[in-house]
Amino acid sequence: MASTFAGHELYAKKVLKVLPAQLNFLGAFSTDISGELVGPAKSIEVPLVEMDDAGTFNRANNNFARPNGTPKSATVTLGDPLITGFSVTADQASKIEKRFWEGKAELNVTSVAASAQTAVSNLVTKANFAKAVTNVGNAASFVKSGVAKIASAAESATNKLRVKFSTLALSGEYFYALLAGLDANVYGGTEAIRNGVIPGLFGFGKVILVHGLDIPGFVCEPSAIAFASRGFRPADDKPYTAVREIKDPETGLSLTLVEYPDGPSGDLSESVTTRIGASVGDSGALVRLVAGGSDD
Numbered sequence: 001m002a003s004t005f006a007g008h009e010l011y012a013k014k015v016l017k018v019l020p021a022q023l024n025f026l027g028a029f030s031t032d033i034s035g036e037l038v039g040p041a042k043s044i045e046v047p048l049v050e051m052d053d054a055g056t057f058n059r060a061n062n063n064f065a066r067p068n069g070t071p072k073s074a075t076v077t078l079g080d081p082l083i084t085g086f087s088v089t090a091d092q093a094s095k096i097e098k099r100f101w102e103g104k105a106e107l108n109v110t111s112v113a114a115s116a117q118t119a120v121s122n123l124v125t126k127a128n129f130a131k132a133v134t135n136v137g138n139a140a141s142f143v144k145s146g147v148a149k150i151a152s153a154a155e156s157a158t159n160k161l162r163v164k165f166s167t168l169a170l171s172g173e174y175f176y177a178l179l180a181g182l183d184a185n186v187y188g189g190t191e192a193i194r195n196g197v198i199p200g201l202f203g204f205g206k207v208i209l210v211h212g213l214d215i216p217g218f219v220c221e222p223s224a225i226a227f228a229s230r231g232f233r234p235a236d237d238k239p240y241t242a243v244r245e246i247k248d249p250e251t252g253l254s255l256t257l258v259e260y261p262d263g264p265s266g267d268l269s270e271s272v273t274t275r276i277g278a279s280v281g282d283s284g285a286l287v288r289l290v291a292g293g294s295d296d
Contacts, residue, residue, distance in 0.1 A: 007088075007093060007096065007100075007101045007268075007270075008101075008241070008242055008257075008259045008270060010098055010101040010102055010105075011101045011102070011104065011105045011257070011270055012105075012244065012246060012257050013105075014101070014102040014105035014106060015105045015108075015109050015246050015255065015257065015272065016246050018105065018106045018109050018110075019109055019246065019248040019253075019255070020248055020249060020250045020251075021196075022109050022110055022112075022113035023113055023116070023248050023250065023251045023253055024196070024197055024208070024250065024251075025117060025120075025169070025196075025208050025209070025210055026116070026227055026251045026253070027167075027206075027250075027251070028167035028169060028206075028208060028220060028222065028225075029120065029220070029222055029224070029225040029226065029227050029278075029281075030046055030047065030048045030049045030074070030222050030223055030225070030226045030227070030281055031046065031226070031227045031228070031229075031251065032044050032045075032046040032047070032076070032226070032227075032228045032229075033227075033228065033229045033251055033252040033253050033254075034229070034230055034231070034252070034254075035230070035231040035245055035247065035254035036230055036231060037230065037231050037232065037233065038078065038230045038275070040080075041077060041078070042077070042078050042230070043075050043076065043077045043078075044075070044076045044077075044078065044228040044230070044277070045073045045074075045075055045076075046073055046074050046075075046076050046226035046227070046228050046279075046281075047071040047072070047073050048071065048072045048073060048074060048222070048223040048226065048281045048282060049221075049222035049223055050071075050072060050221075050222075050223045050282070051162070051165065072223070072281075072282070073226070074226035074279050074280065074281040075279060076226050076227070076228040076277040076278060076279045077277055077279070078228060078229075078230060078275045078276065078277040079119075079275070079276065079277055080275075081232040081273050081274065081275045082112055082115050082232075082273060082274055082275065082276065083271055083272070083273045084108045084111045084112060084271070084272055085108065085258075085269060085270050085271030085272060086104060086108075086269070086270060087262075087267050087268065087269040087270075088267065088268050089265075089266065089267050089268075090266040090267070090268070093268055104270070108272050109255070109272070112255065112272060112274060114211055114212065115276065116227070116229075116253075116276050116278075117210055117211050117212050118211075118212040119227070119276055119277065119278040120210065120225055120227065120278050121210055121211070121212040121213045121214075122212075122278075123225060123278060123279070123280055124213065124215065124218050124286065124288060126288070126295065128280045128283060129218070129224070129280075129283055129286040129287070129288055130283070131158070131159050131284070131286070131287040131288065132287060132288045132289070132290050132295045133150055133153040133154065133159070133219070133287055133288070133289050133290065134290045134292065134293050134294070134295055135290070135291075135292060135293050136149070136150060136216050136289045136290065136291055137291065138291055139171075139173035139174050139177045139216070140177065141177075142174050142177045142178055142216075143177070143178065143181045144178065144181060144182060144201070144202070146178075147168065147178065147201055147202045147204070147207065148202045150168060150219060150289065151163045151168075151202045151203055151204060153287075154166060154219045154287055159219075159287045160284075161219055161220075161221060161285065161287060162221065163202075163203045163204055163205075163219075164203055164204075164205060165205055165221055165222075166204060166205055166219050166220060166221050167204065167205055167206055167207070167208055167219070167220055167221075167222075168201075168204045168206075168207040168208070168217065168218075168219050169207075169208050169209075169210040169213070169217050169218050169219070169220065170207065170208070170209060170210065170213075170216065170217035170289075171210065171211075171213035171214075171215070171216055171217055172209060172211055173216075174216045174217055174289075175196065175207070175208075175209040175217075176209075178198075178207070179198070182198070182201075196208060196209035197209075204219075215288055215289060215290060215291075216289040216290070216291055217289045218286055218287060218288050218289055219286070219287045219289070220285060220286040220287070221282075221285040221286075222285075223281045223282040223285045224280075224281050224282055224283075224285035224286035225278060225279070225280065225281055225286070226278065226279050226280075226281045227276070227277070227278045228276070228277050228278070229253045229254070229274060229275060229276045229277075230274075230275045231245065231254050231256060231274065231275070232256060232273045232274060232275045233245070233256040233258070233273065234258065239260065240258055240259060240260050240261075241259040241260065241261050241268075242257065242258070242259040243256065243257070243258050243259075244256070244257050245257075253274065254274060255272050255273065255274050256272070256273045256274065257270070257271070257272055258270070258271045258272075258273065
């Protein structure tokens with residue numbers, strides 16, 4: 001019986017360790033995530049997370065027997081499976097040390113997470129989300145007072161978002177400029193420094209880093225964007241040394257790790273796969289940030 005190469009074990013353990021930090025941005029959206037295997041071009045109906053109205057209790061129409069209803073949902077069509085990985089020769093495998101396997105795991109999980117972030121950021125356009133906050137300034141001058149102005153604009157009569165339940169998503173330039181001016185002990189702490197999440201700043205549920213944005217960022221409630229993920233793995237495990245599922249404990253997103261030994265060459269390949277998709281949910285629940293005064 002084939003035995004799993006020691007490097008694969010190092011790779012798998014590191015993937016599990018770094019996965020939560022790379023996927024924490026998904027908490028800003030409505031998600032339907034499962035390791036279930038689905039067919040090509042499969043569509044998922046993702047329930048949108050929205051606030052229910054509160055009313056005065058009365059026996060006739062606002063009591064503990066809540067009215068039945070179907071939650072609003074968005075249809076997400078899963079794209080082709082994502083896969084990333086690398087190959088080593090028998091000679092390389094015998095010489096490469098622990099740091100290589102752990103480093104490759106961290107980078108490859110980052111690669112998968114970047115694809116997920118791109119699926120989200122590609123949706124944030126004027127055509128999909130008409131509302132915008134203009135004149136947020138350039139990244140070089142972006143400081144915490146800019147976050148206060150964005151919070152005020154998001155809750156305006158025009159935009160009508162609830163900051164407490166909203167996420168402020170910033171591009172890399174704006175997030176790092178903001179973080180550089182914050183006292184980490186008061187505003188960011190280790191979560192901001194290590195994971196790209198600033199909790200509770202100026203009333204926002206959180207401020208997060210989202211790579212791939214070509215605008216300064218956006219403010220959204222969870223119903224704005226729907227994200228779905230399903231598993232992907234070989235139909236038959238026999239040709240492979242190892243096929244294992246690794247689930248992110250926070251989001252539930254599953255990655256399949258596959259170790260494939262090529263008999264004729266003696267090479268060994270390590271791969272990570274999954275399937276993802278995203279779509280617009282409530283187009284009124286997201287406000288884009290624009291650097292200047294024009295939204296063109």
